[in-house]
Amino acid sequence: MKYDTIIPAGESWIHEILKGQYFRIVDVEGNQAADTLFYNAHDYEDRYSAQDTVRAQANIYLTIGTRLMSSKGNVLLTIVADTCGRHDTLGGACSTESNMVRYAIEKRYMHACRQSFVKAALAWGIGLGGMLEKRDITHNINFFMNVPVTPDGGLTFEDGVSGPGKYVEMRAEMDVLAVISNCPQLNNPCNAYNPTPIHVLIWDPMD
Amino acid sequence: MNVLFEDIIQPGATWSHVLKRGTAIRMTDIKGGANAAGIFYNWESPTERYNLPDTLKAQHVAHLTRGHVLYSDMGRILCSITEDTAGWHDPLSGCSNAALAEAKYGEARYQEHRNDCIKNPYDGFVVELAKYGLSARDMAAPVNFFSKVVVDKDGNMQFVTNHSRAGTTIELRAEMNVLVLLNTCQHPLDPKPRYDPKPVSIMIGKVAAPASNDPCRVSRPENTRGFILTERYFV
Numbered sequence: 001m002k003y004d005t006i007i008p009a010g011e012s013w014i015h016e017i018l019k020g021q022y023f024r025i026v027d028v029e030g031n032q033a034a035d036t037l038f039y040n041a042h043d044y045e046d047r048y049s050a051q052d053t054v055r056a057q058a059n060i061y062l063t064i065g066t067r068l069m070s071s072k073g074n075v076l077l078t079i080v081a082d083t084c085g086r087h088d089t090l091g092g093a094c095s096t097e098s099n100m101v102r103y104a105i106e107k108r109y110m111h112a113c114r115q116s117f118v119k120a121a122l123a124w125g126i127g128l129g130g131m132l133e134k135r136d137i138t139h140n141i142n143f144f145m146n147v148p149v150t151p152d153g154g155l156t157f158e159d160g161v162s163g164p165g166k167y168v169e170m171r172a173e174m175d176v177l178a179v180i181s182n183c184p185q186l187n188n189p190c191n192a193y194n195p196t197p198i199h200v201l202i203w204d205p206m207d
Numbered sequence: 208m209n210v211l212f213e214d215i216i217q218p219g220a221t222w223s224h225v226l227k228r229g230t231a232i233r234m235t236d237i238k239g240g241a242n243a244a245g246i247f248y249n250w251e252s253p254t255e256r257y258n259l260p261d262t263l264k265a266q267h268v269a270h271l272t273r274g275h276v277l278y279s280d281m282g283r284i285l286c287s288i289t290e291d292t293a294g295w296h297d298p299l300s301g302c303s304n305a306a307l308a309e310a311k312y313g314e315a316r317y318q319e320h321r322n323d324c325i326k327n328p329y330d331g332f333v334v335e336l337a338k339y340g341l342s343a344r345d346m347a348a349p350v351n352f353f354s355k356v357v358v359d360k361d362g363n364m365q366f367v368t369n370h371s372r373a374g375t376t377i378e379l380r381a382e383m384n385v386l387v388l389l390n391t392c393q394h395p396l397d398p399k400p401r402y403d404p405k406p407v408s409i410m411i412g413k414v415a416a417p418a419s420n421d422p423c424r425v426s427r428p429e430n431t432r433g434f435i436l437t438e439r440y441f442v
Contacts, residue, residue, distance in 0.1 A: 045343045050259070051301025054364065055395055060299070061362040071329075071346060073306050086362075090269070090299070092260020097282030101265050101433050114280070135254040136344055149358040153270030153295065155263045 003202040009195030010184035012116035017172045027144045029196035030164040033183040034143040035093045035113045038076045041175035046072040050089040050139040062087040081169035088147040094185045103187045116181035159189045208412035218404035221331035223388045225250045226381040233410040239373040241405035242394040244349040247285045248386040255281045259348040265429040271296040274426040283437040287423035290378035297351040303395040304329035312402040328390040354394040366396035
């Protein structure tokens, strides 16, 4: 294995994945949302687009065969294995501000994914040749989350499709920068009210 | 509405305006079958912008109509939908780009076709954003006004044809000072094989501030909190 790490709940992670490499995210204990963003590693302006991804396959759920599309129409990665079966890209990331709207204004002081995303983006900009800011944090993928849309245009949250050891695996179709916030949300069942670690692996096809 | 000015956004064009708090924009599909893609920013601090997931999650919806609001990523309300005769506007499908437009409609350059050349919304938005010092890094997720896309139980997305008839209107009330960009290219899932965008007329006018029993404010407890947070911004 070329790269192998555990991301504790509430932490962010940022790493490049090269074209042809495989990228696996494992839901170690089950029902843990892995909020994930991707960028073209050579042009951060060209980044994962939830709308372009769902429209390109005319389906809102991400699973085997889904091509993760960029804002400029490029295929960033393709999902090649998936033992969970369904992943969300409409529910976005929790933030201190959206927690105030969704739950109560007093929830402002609880940890949230967008804090982790911004922290990772700003850290990547220092001395690593990159430059990412809050405005580059776009709408993410929620691996292991289930957010069904109903035929009459409702949005529901029906978590529980994932389980211990389930994983999703992608092949990079170009050099990409990946950013993960391992979700700290405690106000809804997206993490079964108990945020847990996720396991991330990257390897070359020859390994 | 106390009308301040009117315009007709030509087919396939991009339009922008800083919609002031206390005013509203009324859009009308003049001929039927129009699509108006819209993106929204806090004019005073454009890193604050329309947030698609926060808008859907706060209201438990995957479509937009009267009584719904457009949330920014900062927990505030950019615009409220105060009138709507369409009943459904599509927030999910995004917009087309140069490669998709050429694959679908072929090529029609300015050299041969003058102002009837084929345009695409992504490039239209990026050029218009640049006029305000913003770039492709700042592209927000468009709402496709006047278009309907339904999702079945397996997640399949289906564009509904003949959704918007001539005369269909929607009114957005600005709850902040909002940079609004609109583009009238066809919806990216519109199955019509021919490049045939429609014009959209707009009317900007003064409107009353939302009352304590405003339908958008009281439609959900989340929106009541959203209005509180928006009003705190102006304290």
